[in-house]
Amino acid sequence: MTAHHVEAARDSSKSGILLLTRTSSPPRLPIALPTLSRRKSPSQDGNGPDRFSAAAMSLVPDLWPPISDSELQRSKAETLKRELVWITDETIKACRELKHGLDDCYALLAPIDPGSTLVMSTPRNEKVKGTMTRVGSRLVKGSLNLQLRTTPAFTIYVAPASPIHVHALDDLHTHLSQSIDLLSLTLARDPPHDPPSVASTLALISDSLAESMTLLKGPPLNRPDASWQTSSCPPHHFSPPLPANFSFHIGLQESCIVLVLRTLEPVNAPVHLGTKLGLAIGTVRRIEHDEMDLVFRYHPSGDGTAEPKRGGSRRGLDSAESAASNGAQDVYVREKVRVESADPSLISLQSKLGYLNNMLCQTRRNLATVMAVADVDS
Template sequence: MSSAVWPPLPPDQLAREEEASSARELAWLLSTLQENLRALKSGLEECAALLAPTENGSTLVLSSHRSEALKGFVTRVGTRIVKADIKLRLPSLPPPPQTSSSPTPPYYPLLLSPSPNAQDLFLAPLITIRTLINSCLDLVDIATYTGDRTNAGFISSQLKLLSDNVKEARWLLKAEQQPPWTNPTTNVPPQAFTPPLSPSLLLTLTLTDAALTLTLRTLSPVTSPSDLTSLRTRFLSTLSGAKTPTHDEANKIFVYEGRQVRVRDKLRVESQDPGLMSVMAKLGALERGLEMCRRALEVVMGGPGEEFV
């Protein structure tokens, strides 16, 4: 099936008419994209509201799978953990702290310090995500109000920046960002809890698939050649199939704060956060919408649009 202009036009006039038609199509698309940008802004504002501090926050239950090793909950308000009440039962933990007014509890308690001088417990990925969303809102305002909305190149560049920011924000929610735990700054500050965490107890908080992920490790020093021999023996028995390690770091030696240590127990618990799940779903929809807008503009501007297929 083919189309033709009747009556036939001279080649030079036909070229001018085609150019004029393409210009009208581009102008129409740029006008339509302004509506898409307003819808995008609305979606971004919904994401920002879900990450903003609220009165009650989100209370997330934490429980180890098929064991009593860890039970408790944490409360997230915006980008901060404002409350935590966790009970641990691991053989490698130090004795629970004692008080004169009550007997020693049968578990090791982790209570977030209520002191106003206590160090705030922030979730770093959420701070970055909130910054990216605010940057997107600024980009939409520029493309809608202060920039040249009739300039296809300008709008294309704004759409690319928006797409990059939304993709990064969604990736931070989905893929776990876990720097090496052997860097002390990766772990929760001991002073965030009352009483402060034992030096042999490390706690790391990350995000995975919009879930709060808590990883707990208990450390013991490698102080003598017999410790190294014991580790080699366990490693060889694992290779022979005689014994299965309790966790993936059981047969390794690490350097933490200048000392050689081994990980005696490692526990990982996840708790889905409904608010963060909603943010991730909205960001995914916004990402797909931006890709469609970019592809349409690329095609009308004369490009193949294959990058966004």
């Protein structure tokens, strides 16, 4: 027999409620005990025996031994405080896992030789045929044999001394670096951790991951992308330099490196008489594409996105300066060729970022829920 025990007896002559008789001092912690409430059955006419209906019985929680309201509120506050400390510790554990995953993502984008060799060739024809090598966020090598209908066949090479920086990959590298730095600062703090501070840090990282996934996904295909007008690669990135009427634009689409080549024609360029006659009688046909007969404002020198970064605001300044000083001209697009090459490292990077983003969203929801219950401002 223990020090605390309870004897139970059932009063069979009345309501059948469980009666408790305390034979010793009560336990320290209050115990919630179910009690039965009695209601008459709907079928009972008032004259028959007093019977219970199975559906009319309910469980009502009660505390034993009874405690005062002030003590109950104090116990609730202490419980919420312990819950907040626990969820904050669990969030810090998730941050360690998140940092480990972001380190793996950073390694996939790190400038490590020999890099990724990408096949850049058009399917079912040989308009474009060649390869390019990506190391980190740069295209360091490449040779493309072009056989377009509007220009003589020629081969272009990426100049080794002037690699091409992919603007989207540069921004992606920046977002990953900032997220890892924020996590390192958070994990370096001594416990206990401040829940609002942790929540603010996770919000910044969540925005950074969302932007990173948007960069890998690329612009929507159902809307025209006008970035080529200002961010095409300048001629000095190639050996020999590109012709003046040629646009070489690099971008990202669903974790693929996308190359778009355009041959251009100034709007005010004179049209040869033979071309006019050929167009009139049908012997000469224009190449049909989604940008034909549209006038574009083209900046041959670019906006600096293909160059190495020299400061946080460089691109914005270059974009504004280039609009006025780089010899922009109105042009038609005579021919357009689009080539894309899947990059295994970028595909793996997108998959990892998707998983980490889902984990981060769940962690933020858990922390926000407990903070809201505990009435802690985020």
